[in-house]
Amino acid sequence: MKKSIEPSKAAYEALTQEGGLSRRDALKIMGLTGGSAMMLGAPTSANAGSSSDKAVKIVIVGGGAGGIMATARLRRAAPNAEITLVAPNETHLYQPGQVFMAAGLYTESDIQKPNADFIPDGVKWVKDEVTAFDPDNNKVTTAKNGDIAYDYLVVATGLAYDYERIEGMSADLVGKHGISSVYLNNPVAGTAKGGVATAQWFRDMRKAAEAASPENPIKVICTQPDTPIKCGGAPQKILYLSDDYLRGNGPAGGADVSKNAQFSFCKKGKTLFGLPGYNKTLVEEVTPMYGNITDKWDHVLRKIDPERKVATFEHTYEVKGEYDEDLQEYDMIKKTEMVEMEYDFIHVVPPMKPVDAVANSKLGWQKGSAKGWLEVDMYTLQHRRYENVFGIGDILGIPKGKTGGSARHHGPILTENLISVIEGKKPTAKFDGYTVCPLKTQYGEIMLAEFNYDGMAPSFPVLDPTKPRWIWWAFDLYMLKPMYWYLMMRGLM
Numbered sequence: 001m002k003k004s005i006e007p008s009k010a011a012y013e014a015l016t017q018e019g020g021l022s023r024r025d026a027l028k029i030m031g032l033t034g035g036s037a038m039m040l041g042a043p044t045s046a047n048a049g050s051s052s053d054k055a056v057k058i059v060i061v062g063g064g065a066g067g068i069m070a071t072a073r074l075r076r077a078a079p080n081a082e083i084t085l086v087a088p089n090e091t092h093l094y095q096p097g098q099v100f101m102a103a104g105l106y107t108e109s110d111i112q113k114p115n116a117d118f119i120p121d122g123v124k125w126v127k128d129e130v131t132a133f134d135p136d137n138n139k140v141t142t143a144k145n146g147d148i149a150y151d152y153l154v155v156a157t158g159l160a161y162d163y164e165r166i167e168g169m170s171a172d173l174v175g176k177h178g179i180s181s182v183y184l185n186n187p188v189a190g191t192a193k194g195g196v197a198t199a200q201w202f203r204d205m206r207k208a209a210e211a212a213s214p215e216n217p218i219k220v221i222c223t224q225p226d227t228p229i230k231c232g233g234a235p236q237k238i239l240y241l242s243d244d245y246l247r248g249n250g251p252a253g254g255a256d257v258s259k260n261a262q263f264s265f266c267k268k269g270k271t272l273f274g275l276p277g278y279n280k281t282l283v284e285e286v287t288p289m290y291g292n293i294t295d296k297w298d299h300v301l302r303k304i305d306p307e308r309k310v311a312t313f314e315h316t317y318e319v320k321g322e323y324d325e326d327l328q329e330y331d332m333i334k335k336t337e338m339v340e341m342e343y344d345f346i347h348v349v350p351p352m353k354p355v356d357a358v359a360n361s362k363l364g365w366q367k368g369s370a371k372g373w374l375e376v377d378m379y380t381l382q383h384r385r386y387e388n389v390f391g392i393g394d395i396l397g398i399p400k401g402k403t404g405g406s407a408r409h410h411g412p413i414l415t416e417n418l419i420s421v422i423e424g425k426k427p428t429a430k431f432d433g434y435t436v437c438p439l440k441t442q443y444g445e446i447m448l449a450e451f452n453y454d455g456m457a458p459s460f461p462v463l464d465p466t467k468p469r470w471i472w473w474a475f476d477l478y479m480l481k482p483m484y485w486y487l488m489m490r491g492l493m
């Protein structure tokens, strides 16, 4: 069935005037659907009353979602502190909007704003990058501005893409040879090439499918790497939305040509989502609804040949070995094979890694599977070895939470705990692992997967959280962005 992707009149008017939208207007839009209550995750009250009047030096590194939220909150909570933000980016990107760019519903300028708009008065902004962290001497080294000393440090550098880990792949290939990657952006330049290129990829794919047939369909591959990634649902968002675009449900409309395309979704593991409830919907309802998607379990992209349009996957599997009489079961033997797959179109999600400056410092985990990611306590967000260091956002080496929604929940926890430490107390506020994935299962519907360290954590348990709904789509498309700009970036929610 064709879904309406049109906004309501009021939301549309607010959206089209968004350039001049005030905080009051943003609150009004939220009121349209009770949005203030709908904001992802219950509003957290931590840090509401914590403050310190000590004249300490706080340095925040990184001016993306987490860094700006931390800056806004700390400015209010520590009015006498000397706060320095080290952030190279003049432009702030609303990265979640890159998926709506791919879907043809946002443009690049919709997701860009000057970073200066979000930096509170009284904060010193050093437009530079940190090249080295020296936590033993409480200082960071910058590329152009020398060393900056601190009493307290907040690390908010986000993560880095590692396209080159896939042999033959590089960010330059995005937009060429049928290759796209919605994630691609340059947070320093403030550009979102991945959104632009993937919107074109949708259009090119549709054109090719219109010329193909069910007997000779186009071959489309969507991948997911075996590293931690931000917004774990985005690989599937592109899979479903591009397929739905072929069904004629995107903004371009048109006939259903999806039967002229075969999709493969290649990933590590044998589930589409880590939590059984959400996984069941994706496996039993969403994937079969399309009829042309094959899940290729335990297939990880290792090599790409753009000229031949061949992708090589590492496929791991198990075979039965000898029967063990004592255990009364077969030994299972792990096998690996390299599998070549031809494609016409491929969506590559890059392997992701901690930024070098953190990974190469004493601040990263020194060993284990989280090696290089910021070594913080998973609850207090305080560094496990350096008590005056805290972290926020994607750089954290904790089990869950590489989303903007998680960073929003980190903000009050880190602020309350940092203020406690400044005041000579123990940090007691605890992050619960909150993560949100608005999984776009088709145009006009989102399954709002919310979870934390304990399992599912729906903000509105009265609505079955495993059911894709129009209301979450409308919320994500029309309300979340203004809420991000006008409330979250000001540390107000």
Ligand SMILES: Cc1cc2nc3c(=O)[nH]c(=O)nc-3n(C[C@H](O)[C@H](O)[C@H](O)COP(=O)(O)OP(=O)(O)OC[C@H]3O[C@@H](n4cnc5c(N)ncnc54)[C@H](O)[C@@H]3O)c2cc1C
Pocket: 061, 062, 063, 064, 065, 066, 067, 086, 087, 088, 089, 094, 095, 096, 097, 098, 099, 128, 129, 130, 131, 156, 157, 158, 159, 182, 183, 187, 188, 230, 231, 234, 355, 357, 392, 393, 394, 395, 402, 403, 404, 405, 406, 407, 436, 437, 438
């Ligand atoms: C395609 C896509 C879809 C997404 N969808 C969603 C979604 O639906 N919901 C959701 O909640 N989240 C989503 N996210 C994830 C969300 O955008 C991130 O989790 C969030 O931006 C993390 O904030 P951060 O501050 O940790 O990192 P970022 O926002 O990436 O900011 C990090 C900043 O640090 C700077 N930096 C890096 N290194 C240094 C250095 N050495 N010195 C100084 N500065 C440095 C960078 O320039 C950057 O500006 C999505 C992301 C993408 C790309």
